[in-house]
Amino acid sequence: MSERLNTTDFPWPLPDEGVRAALAAAYLDGSWGRYDGPHSAGLKEDLRELFACDQVRLCSSGTVAVELALRSCGVGPVDEVVLAGYDFPGNFRAIEAIGARPVLVDVDPASWCLDAHCLEQVTGKHVRAVVVSHLHGGLADMPRIMQLARQRGWQVVEDACQQPGATLGGRIVGNWGDIGVLSFGGSKLLTAGRGGALITGNRAIHQRIKIFAQRGNDAFPMSELQATVLRPQLAKLASRNRQRAKGATDFMNSTSPLSTWLRGVTHPAGSQPAYYKLAWSYLPAEQDPTCRTQLIMALDAAAVPIAAGFRGFSRRGRTGGRCRQVGPLTHSQRLSHSTLLLHHPILLASEATVRQAIKILTHTVQRLAGV
Ligand SMILES: Cc1ncc(COP(=O)(O)O)c(C=O)c1O
Numbered sequence: 284m285s286e287r288l289n290t291t292d293f294p295w296p297l298p299d300e301g302v303r304a305a306l307a308a309a310y311l312d313g314s315w316g317r318y319d320g321p322h323s324a325g326l327k328e329d330l331r332e333l334f335a336c337d338q339v340r341l342c343s344s345g346t347v348a349v350e351l352a353l354r355s356c357g358v359g360p361v362d363e364v365v366l367a368g369y370d371f372p373g374n375f376r377a378i379e380a381i382g383a384r385p386v387l388v389d390v391d392p393a394s395w396c397l398d399a400h401c402l403e404q405v406t407g408k409h410v411r412a413v414v415v416s417h418l419h420g421g422l423a424d425m426p427r428i429m430q431l432a433r434q435r436g437w438q439v440v441e442d443a444c445q446q447p448g449a450t451l452g453g454r455i456v457g458n459w460g461d462i463g464v465l466s467f468g469g470s471k472l473l474t475a476g477r478g479g480a481l482i483t484g485n486r487a488i489h490q491r492i493k494i495f496a497q498r499g500n501d502a503f504p505m506s507e508l509q510a511t512v513l514r515p516q517l518a519k520l521a522s523r524n525r526q527r528a529k530g531a532t533d534f535m536n537s538t539s540p541l542s543t544w545l546r547g548v549t550h551p552a553g554s555q556p557a558y559y560k561l562a563w564s565y566l567p568a569e570q571d572p573t574c575r576t577q578l579i580m581a582l583d584a585a586a587v588p589i590a591a592g593f594r595g596f597s598r599r600g601r602t603g604g605r606c607r608q609v610g611p612l613t614h615s616q617r618l619s620h621s622t623l624l625l626h627h628p629i630l631l632a633s634e635a636t637v638r639q640a641i642k643i644l645t646h647t648v649q650r651l652a653g654v
Pocket of ligand 1: 346349373442445466467468477478479
């Protein structure tokens, strides 16, 4: 068995006859070149059904969707927004873009997501909203987070950009919060190269997005062409998510004997994550971050699609000014040094390719550990 993967075995985007046929039809009927048409309307209908939500707004990216979501929840200058100390960097920027101030709390090291127990410690009359992301195959504790938010009068923006179709407690993620956010960026599980969406059951929230985004024209639009390629992918999302979950389980089970070096993401019993990324903490790197660089370089040489996680915000929390911090950000800081992320296309590869990748990962971790 070769010690280098063949990247053509896990292409992205996937060759998809449904996408090809939809593009050909959009070319023939001219809908590809129109401002509005049947594909955006159809995609909104599909999303309404999948997310069991009345109101859907399509937009240009997940990044802008988070900002629109915060604005639609009434967040403005002088307000504060709670965010995990380890999250997508654009979410910190979205809060700042509104003139609001991030309030950082730690993550749960098992799920990589905002820790509901840390959220409980947050006080302050300026806190208006919470941004919660479901990251790397982990799922945030939405029942507890929503309960707290209701008690305190906070709005919740639920970032499902990494996990379209995931469920928690039998309910699709994105539908738990006051508003949910999706991304259709080029590397995402549903890809249009670019694009995003907002989903909510709250008409007032939806109306506020409309008022902000509608400027004689939609200021943050998704094109008909983007909607065209998303619909056939959405129809296959559930089956592809199942297949990716199987690949993720194979990776997690096969790397469990490496627990001295790797600690994998976990999710609550009965829940079903969607795997845009699959996370491990590389434990030697929690003490010495240079170890992770060495491991990633070795895996890269073998074409194993593993990269570092987010940089996190724990240093910003310490210096104050841009944000405030509630409680220690111990896990956020550790994970910013140690997170390894497997990129999803390999989870749809053949069993032989998955086996080969696991073997290379195992050998590389053992070789660097000197065993
Ligand atoms: C958790 C999370 N939120 C938001 C985004 C932003 O999405 P987009 O790339 O569509 O702007 C990303 C992108 O990776 C993400 O991972």
